[in-house]
Amino acid sequence: xxxxxxxxxxxxxxxYDPSGTVPRSGSFLTRDHEVVSLEQREKGLEIxxxxxxxxxxxxxxxxxxxxxxxxxxxxxxxxAQHAPVGYFIRAVPGARIARPVQSCFFIKTARFSQMVHNxxxxxxxxxxxxITGCTTASYVKQGKHIGLTEFYVRENARLSYTMIHDxxxxxxxxxxxxxxxxxxxAFISNYIALTAAELVQxxxxxxxxxxxxxxxxxxxxxxxxxxxxxxxxxxxxEPEAKAEIISRAVSDGGVVITRGxxxxxxxxxxxxxxxxxxxxxxxxxxxxVPELKGTFPETxxxxxxxxxxxxxxxxxxxxxxGLDQETATSLIVRxxxxxxxxxxxxxxxxxxxxxxxxxxxxxxV
Amino acid sequence: MNTCLLEIKNLKVRIGDKTILHGVNLTxxxxxxxxxxxxxxxxxxxLVGAIMGLPQYEVVDGDIKFKGESILSMPSxxxxxxxxxxxxxxxxxxxxxxxxxxxxxxxxNEDDILAAAEALNLKDYLHRDMNKGFSGGEIKRSEVxxxxxxxxxxxxxxxxxxxxxxxNIVLLSDIIKEMLEKKQPIVTRKRSGLIITHTGLIIEQxxxxxxxVILDGRILCSGNPHEILEAIRTHGFExxxxxxxxxxxx
Numbered sequence: 319x320x321x322x323x324x325x326x327x328x329x330x331x332x333x334y335d336p337s338g339t340v341p342r343s344g345s346f347l348t349r350d351h352e353v354v355s356l357e358q359r360e361k362g363l364e365i366x367x368x369x370x371x372x373x374x375x376x377x378x379x380x381x382x383x384x385x386x387x388x389x390x391x392x393x394x395x396x397x398a399q400h401a402p403v404g405y406f407i408r409a410v411p412g413a414r415i416a417r418p419v420q421s422c423f424f425i426k427t428a429r430f431s432q433m434v435h436n437x438x439x440x441x442x443x444x445x446x447x448x449i450t451g452c453t454t455a456s457y458v459k460q461g462k463h464i465g466l467t468e469f470y471v472r473e474n475a476r477l478s479y480t481m482i483h484d485x486x487x488x489x490x491x492x493x494x495x496x497x498x499x500x501x502x503x504a505f506i507s508n509y510i511a512l513t514a515a516e517l518v519q520x521x522x523x524x525x526x527x528x529x530x531x532x533x534x535x536x537x538x539x540x541x542x543x544x545x546x547x548x549x550x551x552x553x554x555x556e557p558e559a560k561a562e563i564i565s566r567a568v569s570d571g572g573v574v575i576t577r578g579x580x581x582x583x584x585x586x587x588x589x590x591x592x593x594x595x596x597x598x599x600x601x602x603x604x605x606x607v608p609e610l611k612g613t614f615p616e617t618x619x620x621x622x623x624x625x626x627x628x629x630x631x632x633x634x635x636x637x638x639x640g641l642d643q644e645t646a647t648s649l650i651v652r653x654x655x656x657x658x659x660x661x662x663x664x665x666x667x668x669x670x671x672x673x674x675x676x677x678x679x680x681x682x683v
Numbered sequence: 684m685n686t687c688l689l690e691i692k693n694l695k696v697r698i699g700d701k702t703i704l705h706g707v708n709l710t711x712x713x714x715x716x717x718x719x720x721x722x723x724x725x726x727x728x729x730l731v732g733a734i735m736g737l738p739q740y741e742v743v744d745g746d747i748k749f750k751g752e753s754i755l756s757m758p759s760x761x762x763x764x765x766x767x768x769x770x771x772x773x774x775x776x777x778x779x780x781x782x783x784x785x786x787x788x789x790x791x792n793e794d795d796i797l798a799a800a801e802a803l804n805l806k807d808y809l810h811r812d813m814n815k816g817f818s819g820g821e822i823k824r825s826e827v828x829x830x831x832x833x834x835x836x837x838x839x840x841x842x843x844x845x846x847x848x849x850x851n852i853v854l855l856s857d858i859i860k861e862m863l864e865k866k867q868p869i870v871t872r873k874r875s876g877l878i879i880t881h882t883g884l885i886i887e888q889x890x891x892x893x894x895x896v897i898l899d900g901r902i903l904c905s906g907n908p909h910e911i912l913e914a915i916r917t918h919g920f921e922x923x924x925x926x927x928x929x930x931x932x933x
Contacts, residue, residue, distance in 0.1 A: 629775065631775045632775050632777045632778075632780075634737055634738065634739075634759065635771070635774055635775050635777065636777065636780070636785065637758065637759045637760045637763070638735055638736075638737070638759045638760070638763055638768075638769055638771075639760075639763060639785060639788075639789050639829060639833065640760050640763035640764045640789050640833065641760055641788055641789065642758075642760050643758075643760075645788065646760075649780055649784060649785070649788055650777065650778075650779060650780055652779070652784075653777075653778065653779025653780040653781070653784060653812075654778065654779040655779075656779060
């Protein structure tokens with residue numbers, strides 16, 4: 319595998335460590351459409367290219383395009399027309415894979431259209447953490463990425479999936495994903511995008527069965543020229559199912575739409591959603607669209623949404639402590655984006671903190 | 684002989700269209716503590732806000748000199764760096780920013796922050812959003828904690844005792860006294876205080892040197908703070924109003 323110093327830096331920015339020094343249970347690196355690295359270092363963990371998994375295990379066919387239908391939209395149809403590129407990651411029943419699996423989809427060729435299809439299975443009673451970084455080589459300005467991911471969280475399993483995007487400013491990105499959370503399972507999905515992308519459009523949907531939980535967290539910083547349209551949906555279809563959606567968005571001139579959808583359709587289901595938006599400039603916009611749908615009387619769904627600018631008096635107050643206006647603003651922006659993501663390995667949380675720090679320093683109004 | 688730290692001449696300040704201060708004169712020497720008494724709406728908070736440089740207080744006339752230099756054109760952060768500190772009466776809640784973030788940003792050593800927070804019983808509050816859901820007493824202690832770490836040469840406290848129980852008034856007073864170098868001999872004291880009080884409770888704890896009564900945006904009289912407090916306690920501010928009217932007739 320030949321990676322330039324620049325490529326390595328780019329990969330590290332999205333949580334992928336090519337050096338092998340950071341504790342990881344496995345790795346999967348795709349450059350354009352080529353798998354350039356595949357490693358698995360823990361028992362109970364299986365990582366395969368999806369094409370190979372379909373050949374090895376006939377039953378994978380039953381998981382293929384089952385949560386995200388081929389006919390969902392033009393993008394899923396485009397993925398379906400090609401031989402599958404992407405990963406199959408599985409934790410066998412009862413396996414506790416404490417260290418995360420790292421993966422990265424890297425666009426190396428200018429104007430490349432990267433199309434990937436991933437399937438993740440956390441078998442009953444297992445625990446699995448995955449970090450997926452998506453990025454472009456430093457000289458790539460334009461490109462397209464369609465990422466279709468199907469998550470299967472089996473009974474009493476726990477799966478956390480953290481996606482970090484760091485695209486070039488003219489890349490268009492269309493993640494298409496869905497999760498099935500079986501009884502007692504937990505699915506945690508974190509999405510972090512702190513740099514510009516021409517368009518990111520995603521709307522993952524989780525179906526949650528009895529006693530399961532789905533948690534979506536997203537942290538977005540949208541500079542001028544970027545457009546993020548991000549939804550998160552959870553359907554609580556069986557009793558005691560729970561969901562939580564938290565989104566924090568800062569528009570520094572960019573356009574952000576945060577959609578949230580919670581549906582309570584069984585007894586003692588509970589869902590809560592928080593969408594907070596901070597506008598730093600006159601030119602950007604944040605559109606929060608929280609939706610709640612109850613189809614069963616004993617459901618408890620709630621949402622809070624707030625969009626606004628930083629209050630002058632807060633900045634003035636911090637300035638009386640000797641901070642200039644830029645420092646006071648970035649302190650507030652950093653605090654706003656500082657969502658503690660549950661279940662993250664400390665070095666990844668640290669990498670995210672550093673990205674947030676950098677993003678907040680750019681916010682000099 | 685102490686040198687002059689703050690000199691205010693004929694200060695006129697307005698908020699929006701309304702003039703609040705109508706020509707205030709005040710001189711504070713190094714190592715002295717001044718107390719300002721006055722009823723609600725008399726201009727006390729406006730005075731300290733204008734000295735701090737908060738933009739809602741627009742200076743329309745007069746001058747403020749600190750260490751001999753006019754500070755009118757300086758933004759608040761430069762005044763803070765020069766040594767002017769204000770403990771707010773009602774600071775805003777700042778979502779996402781906790782005391783620890785702020786204190787680190789003003790570049791203080793972590794051990795100092797922890798020790799100061801311990802002294803003010805605020806260790807548990809360091810990692811909560813600033814002032815959000817704080818009680819009156821917690822707000823005052825948080826403001827004094829910030830001042831303690833910033834170590835301003837001119838310490839301004841806007842009603843530091845309001846909403847604080849007696850036990851905490853004693854605690855706050857001890858720390859304020861220490862900040863104002865009250866244990867040092869008079870001649871070596873360099874730090875000065877300007878304390879706004881409504882009730883006067885705090886000055887029984889902190890020995891203040893000079894008291895002023897502010898009424899309708901003017902300093903009506905100055906003198907021994909304990910005498911002034913006694914007079915206000917006995918007669919209320921009504922007597923001050925009468926006094927102002929007499930002065931105006933003259």
